[in-house]
Amino acid sequence: MAARRPRPLLPRRRSARLAGRRGPHRRGPAAHRTLPAPRRQPRTGDRPRRRPARPARRRRTRRPAGGRPGRHRRRPAAPGRRPAPDPVAAAWRQLALAAILLGTARAALDWSAARLRDTAAAHRRPLGELDAALTGAEELVHGLAARTDADPAAATRAPAVQLLAARTAGDTVQRALTLTGSAGLDRRHPLERHLRDTLSLRAQLPAEDAVLDALGEALLGG
Numbered sequence: 001m002a003a004r005r006p007r008p009l010l011p012r013r014r015s016a017r018l019a020g021r022r023g024p025h026r027r028g029p030a031a032h033r034t035l036p037a038p039r040r041q042p043r044t045g046d047r048p049r050r051r052p053a054r055p056a057r058r059r060r061t062r063r064p065a066g067g068r069p070g071r072h073r074r075r076p077a078a079p080g081r082r083p084a085p086d087p088v089a090a091a092w093r094q095l096a097l098a099a100i101l102l103g104t105a106r107a108a109l110d111w112s113a114a115r116l117r118d119t120a121a122a123h124r125r126p127l128g129e130l131d132a133a134l135t136g137a138e139e140l141v142h143g144l145a146a147r148t149d150a151d152p153a154a155a156t157r158a159p160a161v162q163l164l165a166a167r168t169a170g171d172t173v174q175r176a177l178t179l180t181g182s183a184g185l186d187r188r189h190p191l192e193r194h195l196r197d198t199l200s201l202r203a204q205l206p207a208e209d210a211v212l213d214a215l216g217e218a219l220l221g222g
Helices: 016-020 087-115 121-150 152-180 190-204 208-220
Strands: none
Touching (some): 087 190, 152 190, 152 208
């Protein structure tokens, strides 16, 4: 009599087809098992698939010194071809900046006077000195503008007038802030803005040493 084959301890696994039919309500490890999609076998007459061509990358061009990419660099002009600066146009620019500075200083002085109107009479003399100095600078700028309009040779005096106007405007705003006190530095008041505008405008002007040196050189005939 033939010996009986021993029965396996573990149950045989079902085929993958039956395991794939199990739903999520069934228990077991095959409930969430998915089968990979079958690959399509290429036919004899099929053409091989080609990937779409990628767009060509744009190459970065280096920016040449002193110009934009794709443009030719300008050649420096010869010393003889460069036009000489117009002294009258330069004088008008200097007088315009001086007028802006003086207007800012006048606004700061008016606000300080309005704030100190109800205080003691000790502020009258300092405010009078500031008003006198500012009025003289304003008349100096207006007088040189009218003279330059009539005689272009007077444009050479514009640097000196601009220097005096810048000094007067800066001194007026600083002393007005000193008379007003710490309230002038509050952003709610316009005096703080006038101070910043005056300092920023004076930083854009030529250095005082360079202006004074040029005036002394012209006076000595150098």
